[in-house]
Amino acid sequence: MFSGCFDSKKELHKFGSKWRTEDCLDCHCSKDGIDCCTAFARPVGYDEEKCVNIFNKETCTYKTVEKDDHSKECPVHEWVG
Structure with missing residues (x-):
């Protein structure tokens, strides 16, 4: 057993x-x-035309940033997970 x-x-x-x-x-x-x-929540409430989600497998987190400038974070208003 x-x-x-x-x-x-x-x-x-x-x-x-x-x-x-x-x-x-x-x-x-x-x-x-x-x-x-x-082990993570996924951002869903953000400007999808202007922004993109980047997943970090090391920390199991998402970061939502501008498509044209990844140094600028986008506001997220809703998360699911």
């Missing part, structure tokens, strides 16, 4: 353990199996 859960990479995680995947999912192992959810 196993004392944990195997993830998609065949790595064993102990029951009760939590981890973040390289795809920015927060996961938890229980006797019922693995439960994962996104």
Whole structure:
């Protein structure tokens, strides 16, 4: 009998353990199996004609910036995730 859960990479995680995947999912192992959810919110309330979202996989965050000048951040009014 196993004392944990195997993830998609065949790595064993102990029951009760939590981890973040390289795809920015927060996961938890229980006797019922693995439960994962996104570790980030996605911006949706912004000027889509003027701005673009850039995802940082290192920090699992989005930055919304002007398409023509990535040094200028755009206001975001709504997030989902």
